[in-house]
Amino acid sequence: MRWTRRLAARPDATLLSERDLAENGSPENGSSENGRPSPEAPHAVVVGAGLGGLASAIRLGARGFRVTVLERLGQPGGRARVFEQDGFTFDAGPTVVTAPFLFEELWKLCGKELADDVELREVSPFYRIRFDDGSSFDYTGDPEAMRREVARFSPEDVTGYEQFFEKSKEIFEVGFEELGHVPFSRLRDMLKIVPAMAALGSHRSVYGLVSKYIDDPKLRKVFSFHPLLVGGNPFSVTSIYALIAFLERKWRVWYAMGGTGALVKGMADLVTEELGGTIRTGAEVEEILLADAPQSQAVGNARATGVRLTGGERVGADLVVSNADVGFTYKHLLPEAARTRWTDERVDGLRQSMSLFVWYFGTDRTYDDVAHHTILLGPRYEALLNDIFHEKTLADDFSLYLHRPTRTDPSMAPGGHDAFYVLSPVPHLESGIDWRTEAEPYRRKVSRYLSETVLPGLEAHLVTSRMLTPQDFRDDYLSLKGAAFGPEPVLTQSAYFRPHNASEDVEHLYFAGAGTHPGAGIPGVLSTARVLDTVVPEPATFRTEKSPS
Structure with missing residues (x-):
C-alpha cells in the first residue's frame, strides 16, 4: 500500500x-x-x-x-x-x-x-503492550477500539482515558504545532510561553498527568511509557511530552x-x-x-x-x-x-538520558503471533526506572521493546525466517558497568525471558546475532557517557x-x-x-x- x-x-x-x-x-x-x-x-x-x-x-x-x-x-x-x-x-x-x-x-x-x-x-496495532502477568493491551489509533481496550481492563477509566486524550491534544497543539519548530534563543522567548505551559500543567510529570485521569495501574503504564521513546523518565519529564499520545493518533505509526x-x-x-x-x-x-x-x-x-x-x-x-x-x-x-x-x-x-542495550537477531522460523512493535513490561515500573535513571544500576529485571519488522516486511529476512531487535533501557556509562564483560550474560538473560514469554525456543532457532551497548553509543556515535538520546x-x-x-x-x-x-x-x-x-x-x-x- x-x-x-x-x-x-x-x-x-x-x-x-x-x-x-x-x-x-x-x-x-x-x-x-x-x-x-x-x-x-x-x-x-x-x-x-x-x-x-x-x-x-x-x-x-x-x-x-x-x-x-x-x-x-x-x-x-x-x-x-x-x-x-x-x-x-x-x-x-x-x-x-x-x-x-x-x-x-x-x-x-x-x-x-x-x-x-x-x-x-501503517502499523496496527501501534504497540502490543504485554504485562508481567501475561495480559496484553493493543494500542491503536482507533478511538473506539481504544475505548474497548481500556474498558477491558478498567471500565471506570474510560471517561478518564477520553479526558486524558483531550489534554494530550491541547498540549500537542501548543507544544508541537506552535512551538516544536520555534527556536528558543532568548530567555524572553521562554518567558512568553510560561503562562501557556502553566495552564497545560507542565509542572506535572507525564506519569503524574496520566494518574490525574486514570486509576488502573496497568493503564497508567500504557499511557505513560512514551517519554522512554525520546530518552525520558515518565516520572520526571514534563507532562508536555504527553503530546506524543495525540501525535500518534493524529498521524499514526508507520x-x-x-x-x-x-x-x-x-x-x-x-x-x-x-x-x-x-x-x-x-x-x-x-x-x-x-x-x-x-x-x-x-x-x-x-x-x-x-x-x-x-x-x-x-x-x-x-x-x-x-x-x-x-x-x-x-x-x-x-x-x-x-x-x-x-x-x-x-x-x-x-x-544525560539513559542508554540502551540492543540485541539484533534472526531466527530460522517465524513467530506469527508477535506484533510489529511489542513492549514487554517487567514486574517493576517506577522502581526499575529509578534504578536506570537515578541509581544507575543494572537491575536483575527489565522492560523491553521488541521490534519484528518481518511482520510487515518479509524482505528483511530470508524466506521462512524472522528478523528482530530487542532493546532494554539501561544506565549510561556513568554507572561504571563494563559492557565488555556484561553484554553476553545480559543477552542470555534477555533471551531466556523472551523464550519464556513471546518467542518460545528462541535459543534453538537463532541463526544470527549482534549487540549494541552503551560503550558502542560512546565509541560509534560519540555520545557523551554513551547516552542514547542526548540530554x-x-x-x-x-x-x-x-x-x-x-x-x-x-x-x-x-x-x-x-x-x-x-x-x-x-x-x-x-x-x-x-x-x-x-x-x-x-x-x-x-x-x-x-x-x-
Whole structure:
C-alpha cells in the first residue's frame, strides 16, 4: 500500500511547489537555473549524516546553499544506519515513524513526492503492550477500539482515558504545532510561553498527568511509557511530552518498507542527486575551524569558517551545522578558549538520558503471533526506572521493546525466517558497568525471558546475532557517557534551557539532532532541522564573508 497522506500545511515552513521549482529553481538567489545551488553559492558543511544532518542538508540546499555532509562512519544514517548480516537486514536505531509529513516536506522541497521513493505502511496495532502477568493491551489509533481496550481492563477509566486524550491534544497543539519548530534563543522567548505551559500543567510529570485521569495501574503504564521513546523518565519529564499520545493518533505509526534505512537512502539521494550536494563517508571531523568575529556580534568572538578532518584536510565553509552530539561538539571540536557559555564544566553538568542495550537477531522460523512493535513490561515500573535513571544500576529485571519488522516486511529476512531487535533501557556509562564483560550474560538473560514469554525456543532457532551497548553509543556515535538520546528531556533541559540550535559561543555554528531543541525521536530530530530555516540567515547574508572551500 502506498502512502498518500497529504502534506500538512504549515504557514511558517519553507515549502516549494513543483511549479515554483520548475519556474524558479530553489528560492534563494544562490541557485542556478537547474534548481541546484550555483558554484558561487555560500558553502554549508554538515557534520554527521544522521537524520538531523541529512534533513539540515536538504533544507539548506533547497534554500540555495552548497552543501557538504561529512560522516565519520562508513555509511549515512547515524543511529538510523543499516547493517546486513547472514541474509538479514537490520535497522540499527529508530523504527517508530510518526509525523510522516516531516519527511514529506523534505521531498516537497526538492519538487518530489515521498511516495515516489519510499513506501510507508501503517502499523496496527501501534504497540502490543504485554504485562508481567501475561495480559496484553493493543494500542491503536482507533478511538473506539481504544475505548474497548481500556474498558477491558478498567471500565471506570474510560471517561478518564477520553479526558486524558483531550489534554494530550491541547498540549500537542501548543507544544508541537506552535512551538516544536520555534527556536528558543532568548530567555524572553521562554518567558512568553510560561503562562501557556502553566495552564497545560507542565509542572506535572507525564506519569503524574496520566494518574490525574486514570486509576488502573496497568493503564497508567500504557499511557505513560512514551517519554522512554525520546530518552525520558515518565516520572520526571514534563507532562508536555504527553503530546506524543495525540501525535500518534493524529498521524499514526508507520513503517518504511525496506526499513528506516530506506528513508535514509532517500534523503541522501535528495542531497546528492536533487540538490547537487556532497556526502563523504569515512570523513571524521577533528576540529571546527574558527576566525575572529566582529565584536558587535551577540554571540562570542569566534566565527566558524570550516572544519579540519583527522587526516589534516581542511574544508572551508560559510557556516557549519553539527549533527554530532552537542556536548561532544562543544567539548572536543572547539577549543575551550572560544567557549564562554558552554564550558567543559557546563557540558559535564548536562543530565544525560539513559542508554540502551540492543540485541539484533534472526531466527530460522517465524513467530506469527508477535506484533510489529511489542513492549514487554517487567514486574517493576517506577522502581526499575529509578534504578536506570537515578541509581544507575543494572537491575536483575527489565522492560523491553521488541521490534519484528518481518511482520510487515518479509524482505528483511530470508524466506521462512524472522528478523528482530530487542532493546532494554539501561544506565549510561556513568554507572561504571563494563559492557565488555556484561553484554553476553545480559543477552542470555534477555533471551531466556523472551523464550519464556513471546518467542518460545528462541535459543534453538537463532541463526544470527549482534549487540549494541552503551560503550558502542560512546565509541560509534560519540555520545557523551554513551547516552542514547542526548540530554535527558527534563524541564530544565528543554526549550530555552536545552543547547540552542544556533551556538551561543560561535557565530555561524548551528546544531541539529537529539541534543538541541526540540529533542530526540524522529519528529523531534527532523524538527531541529526545521528550526534552522529560522536561525540560519539567507544565503545572500554570507556573500560578503566568503570562505575558501
